[in-house]
Amino acid sequence: MGRLLYPEDHPLAQQLKCGVLCRIFPLQDDARAFLFLAFDQPLLAPAVLRSVAQIIAEKLHDAMTELISRERTAVELKNIINQYRILFDRAPVLMNCFDKHNRCTLWNGECERVFGWTLEEVNREADPLALFYPDPEVRQRVRASINTSPSLEMHEWYPQRRDGAVLATLWSNIILSDGEIMNIGVDITERKRAENLLAFQATTDALTRCYNRLAILDHLQTSLDNCQAEDSETHFALVMIDLDHFKKINDQWGHAAGDDALVYFCQCIREQCEGQPRLGRLGGEEFLLLLPVSDPGEAIAFTDRLRAQFFAAPFTMADASLTLSFSAGVLVVCQPHDERAVLLTLVDNALYDAKRTGRGKTIVASLTQ
Template sequence: MKEKRREIINDSMQALHALAKLMPQLNAQCSPVEMLEIINSALGANLSWVSVESADGPRVVCAGDVTCHAFNVADFLASTLLQRHHRAWRVIYWKEHIGRAVFSPQHPGYARLQSGVLCKLSAHGRQCSGYFFLAFNEKLTSLPILKNIVVVLVEKLKDYFDDIIVREKTAQEMQRVVTQYKTLFERAPVLMNAFDRHNRCVLWNAECEKVFGWSMTEIGEHPDPLALFYPDPEERQRVQESVRFAPLKDMYEWHPVRKDGTPLTILWSNILLPDNSILNIGLDITERKKAERQLTVKATTDDLTGCLNRSTILQRLKMALAASSPQDVSSHFCLLMFDLDYFKQINDRWGHQVGDAALIHFCDRIREVSPAGSALGRVGGEEFVLLLARTDGMAATLLSSRLRAALISKPLRVGDKTLVLSFSAGVVEVCQGQRDTSAILMRADQALYDAKRTGRGKTVLASDYL
């Protein structure tokens, strides 16, 4: 069969017909080995190979009933036989003994292979360059026809390997991009995770593991991973609805918990991917929020006593006045202005350290007797204001009595001695829609003055409602 096919090479018309039938079979669906086997079968060749230059060195593909290896090809291409062709060449052919040029004497192909042809796969602006080789066991009489056949085949092979190289470069570039993004995903100092439509975790980067404390394996083993971060069912429901019905491209604040139960503050953005999985990108702002709260406390709190500072308590008073209405009983409130009695004598006798302790002790007792929602602030050295929502003058006066009892039952300890603190207070009841902060403070201050003037240690209710 091979002998009949080799006869084609000796007849130019038969060669053209053979090429016409052969070319459609050489397509991109073939592997390089399959392509060479098709050529061998069509032309009756006993060996064919292609050597293509690549970034990793020559890539060699061989086919035929004569065994050939990449090192045989490399030795042949580096042989003095080719080096003698100083002039530029594209095709070289051998009428006989080509096996001796390719193989060592011990190789079966050394004596078997006779005629052969080598053609360059020159680049000329293309992706690939290299060589195509075809060899036969018999001596061919019409090598020029074979030469022309090989030139046509080489053009086809160049197109084929061009496509392979382009595809490989594209695949390599895609792999490089994938690797880069995977590295970015793993090392990015932001939280990145993804869950598929079945609520399975498919991505969980190192920052997630660091912040939340769970590994991806642990997340994957849990039947409801979201319950790990949001143990409260209602909050978990809100999170699920926000993702399911309206993925959030903007970042919103959520409060998941760590593995150890520590609450976190996370800014999350949810991106719905084409396969209906959800990519979550988040920033852990827990420490930032903590710092902000500390700054807020520092800006609004008296350093010594821990109650509100002057500007903050006066702002609270202004807000309470703005919300107050004569018709709305729930908006009525009382203001108590306290002044610690004999505070100068305490400082003079016991020293400023005890004086500071007296102020702290006094504020602690006020907090103990004050209802939830009240606001205590320091407005002067030993002067304090307490705002009592939904409270009338009588209730405020009773509160001051409870405070006096608390100061007696829990005196300030100074070494091995005790110090019972005393205070005077003025009360203003706000129920007539008054808006003037200064007027309120003046009324309270006047009532406080009356308490001090008439003997201290008492509470005076301002006579007129405001």
């Protein structure tokens, strides 16, 4: 059954004499469309009108199909853009862009979380990069990396966050299709902290906080390698030190007191050192000190000052005090020498002679022995 297009009393209803109704093919499951051609006078060739209407209907169908397709594409594109925007903002990596005028144009959520500034706050600064890199020279290198010489290789930078803490970060740069450079970074502060802790633990004696045996011997080898360099003026003294009567401290007051005595012993050595000494624990109560001096007399003077300090400030325990004593062997290296084992044997023999002849003294070894 049909439906009236207009009520009978409508002006157009009085004017219409004939018409052709043509269905436009379904555009989608829930949409229907029709084409109606109305005329104000009767026509003698309705079949021709139906053919014309069908042709017009087909054209309209094609046009509307294309329009719907475009709308669908626009919706899909909008959804994709929204997805990428969410990805950009929520990605657990640092992403930002700075233009040629040093203004920040992109600043994702991870940047705001890690550094503590919003995009608006960053761009309030005359030079936004100064917030992160107060040092002008460092800032210039960073600016070059994001403006003139971007690289896909990861580079380590140490920016400052809002609270003043310095971060360790890795950055690479990607040139986008419009020529803008996107900076992609990762905050590795915690990882670096863990690496530094592991490195510290691998090279440090847990009790005394001086170098362990392996680390101090590596430093000795490095010093010897430096002596081999042409025109090298490297010179240093090996001072091997052994705390006298340490077993008695453990036996009389316990191992905890013995540990405290070793800690105090190392603390006094550091206080007497000048320049850049390197102190390592070889084992037990025996230590090796690399002292930057060129004359055996300077090394002997160092051990004399150390003994005077122990005499002036005895090691104190809960109910007693003890003046620590030590024996030492000294060997000065002023010329190229690549036999680390030979040097250690010579200075160890000098230490043994000091202990054998009464302790509490320093014996100087010679490379000519």
